[in-house]
Amino acid sequence: MKQLIVGLLVLSGMWSACSAPQKTAGGVFAPVSTDGEYGSSQHSPKADSLAMTRVFIDACRARSLGDDEGAVELFREVLQIDPLNDAALFELGKIYFEYGKLDDARELLRLAAEQDPANTYYLETYGSALLYLAQYREAIEIYQQLLHIRPDDMDAAFQLAFSFERAGSIEESLSFLRQMEQQFGPDESILMEEYRLFLRNGMLQEGIDVLLRLIENNPDEPVYVSMLADVYELADQSELAEATFDKLLEIDPDNADLQFKKASYQIRSGDREAYWNTLRKVFSNNRASIDKKVFFLVPYVDSVDKKNFTDKDSILEMARLMTIAHPTEAKAWAMQGDLLYYAGQKTTARESFLKSTDIRADVYDVWVKMFYIDAEEER
Template sequence: MKFAASLILLAGLNTVCVGQAKKPPGNKAVAAQSLSAADSGMVKQLFFSALREKTLDNKKAAAELFNRVLQIDAKNDASLYELANIEQAQNNLAESRQYLERAVAIDRDNEWYWNALASLYEKSNDLPKLNAVFDELIRLNPDKSDYYYDKANALYLQKRYNEALKLYDKVEALAGPSEELLLSKQKVYLRQNDVKKAASLLDALIEQNPTQTRYYLAKAEIFSTNKQYDSAIAILRKAIAIDPSNGLLHLALADIFREQNKPAASYDELEAAFADSNLDIDQKLRILLGYLPRLKEPDARASALQLSKVLVQAHPDNSRAYALYGDLLLQSNQVKEAKEAYKKSISLDKQAYGVQEQLVRIEFSENNMDAVIYDGEKALELFPNQAWMNYMVGVAWLEKKNYVKSISYLKNTVMLAADDKNLLTQSYSGLGDAYHATGDRKSSDDAYEKALEADPDNAYTLNNYAYYLSLRNEQLEKAAQMSKHSNSLAPENASFEDTYAWILFKQKKYAEAKLWAEKSLQHDKSASATKTEHYGDILYFLGDVTGAVQNWQKAKALGASSPVLERKINEKKYSE
């Protein structure tokens, strides 16, 4: 057992030292005191009965029998020891400690008892009493280096550094030098701010193990922590000459150069570190995530992207590496490459739902509805309860005019998106569009009403609902109010303006309709045939037949094609 100074003291000490005990307590059921033959026989019988119950894990029965032994023989230290173990097993540490203190008072020469007591003092952090226990253990076994080492570590925790160093020297005299001992002494020197001595101990380790770069790294860390950067760089350069691809060494150099405000040199070392496939990928990912707040800076974005590229080269089978590479490619507007990185990430880990959603969001933004359906439905096979994925696939089917499938996915979405008002509104709005396309007016209106209930100021829902009402020539006043509100929410939107113009036209408010139709055409960058045809309709009812025919003809040239439009052009009059 070695006493770890930087951790909790002596965990499990009583089990490690069993093999060193001089006097196993089980061999001493009766104390060396004058007992009658009857009492002596009873003690033996009770003691071994108690051991039997303990072996059967009947702790309560065992404790009762050991206590009966003590009623006959109050100085039966073996029973006290066994009771201490029973109490400790039930985490009754105070009671266990009392039993052990009574046991060592009876038999001061039993290492078992002292080691068990040391464990309890360690758990209660009673360092002064722990020191006294180690003194007893050293008295009993003066050639055992572990006891000196454990006491030295206890003294270290009490900041009695010089006393600890003396005991470490004693350990070295008994057991010879070791890495563990040298590192323990090093910690003391560092606490004493004696950087030179602390570093010199590592020199000894380096001399003994000249190819072990971790010692160089530890020495460099001492210098770096104390801002002796040149010395740290020099020792790291020596280590890199031994192991050029060691990522930890390059990371240490990168940290030093960053402290020295040398970003170019720091980045070069980072890139070298990222190329080391043996370096923990989680550490690399943390470094890359540190760039995220600075991605608006071109240099930071370029550095992060290059590091992520090196990352996937070093870890070609890691899904997270490709996912982050995809994120950084997307941040750099390399959308095609980002999609490929995401697909690679998904191929390596099909449980990476976040990556799948990111891929489908890109495809959705590109209006690539076939890809949305293909990748989205694959994702939903594994993650059927993802609201946004259901929504995107539902809208994709809506765009493909498969209204039955669209309604199915959008109904899933509204069940899953109860706490997301934005998504709930969009989903109900999509259902309104889908139901309208199937001719189910009631379900369409109900869906739009629910969408507006979730968000009364959703401009797209207001516009679509109003437009469909106007097509049916129903509730035109309500439609006009909704359309006007949508234009106040999203001004200069050509589609919204055209809807309002069309509703006003339906209400026979032709002059006002003309103004909104002209706004729509002014803001329309797509040269819409529908908007142009609507403008012609309005002009006709304002008495401008020539202008009406010209706009109908223009609508035809822009791609509009219907028997109604042909009749308007041929007959030079409005027709429905």
């Protein structure tokens, strides 16, 4: 059997030989001229219709059974009878697309959509193919055509906005998103798309304005407030950024991620006192995630023994606060033991390791560390 990709139709020559279709009395499309390879127009329209129907059904059966190669040959037979049969064009175009014959697939899907311009499934598939091929200007026309038929199709509307953007028409994309907002209301997905577009193009203040609207519309959704803090920081609006962090912590005071994020912002802005005060709050909070606290401290295990490390006392304080907040967590005592050991405080480190084993005795690594401490003391 012939290979699927080898020997397929050469579209550029084939379709140029086909003229516009006209309807026969039986409702079957037939070409006005048949100078191409698909057969003669002298066939009986009724006979052609019956033959074409049988072959098309066989092609669909082959396709459903996974015989794409056989389906291609059968759809080609349909097109020999009716070169502009939209269903055969469409099905063959989908197969071509799946097998990487992208240019041929695009031409087939285009012809199918031209034969039945009201078929929204044809338009959707053709539009998706154009987007995949990065032919955004052509995609714009198709999605505009689709929205003319289905004006309430939000998915198609988003695809049109995306096509405008990818075609380099940022203002058109934003303008269309505003039209969508008027039509569909202040939908979160529309506003988020506006926000993404503003940020991608460096329009920070416009992005901030959109986030403020999202926060107003969704007062119980802290993610937008967190995003606002990020944009304020990006826009170098430090006072607004810190105020936004405070607002977030009012909503979710036990959110360790948020508290660490605020501390990170404070240290970058040079406010070390505020940085350590924020960390004291999170490490003292027994409702904040202990795993987040341990993750924060891990990098300092290799730093506390360095002579030029000036934050040793503060890091050890954080570890102590963690054990107070989580006295029944073995990992809290083990982490404090690690930091104390590398800081040279081996006696207190052993005490901390021992408390860890009292809580959980199956952590081999902690026992090994106590063994090393004991061995060093015996020397």
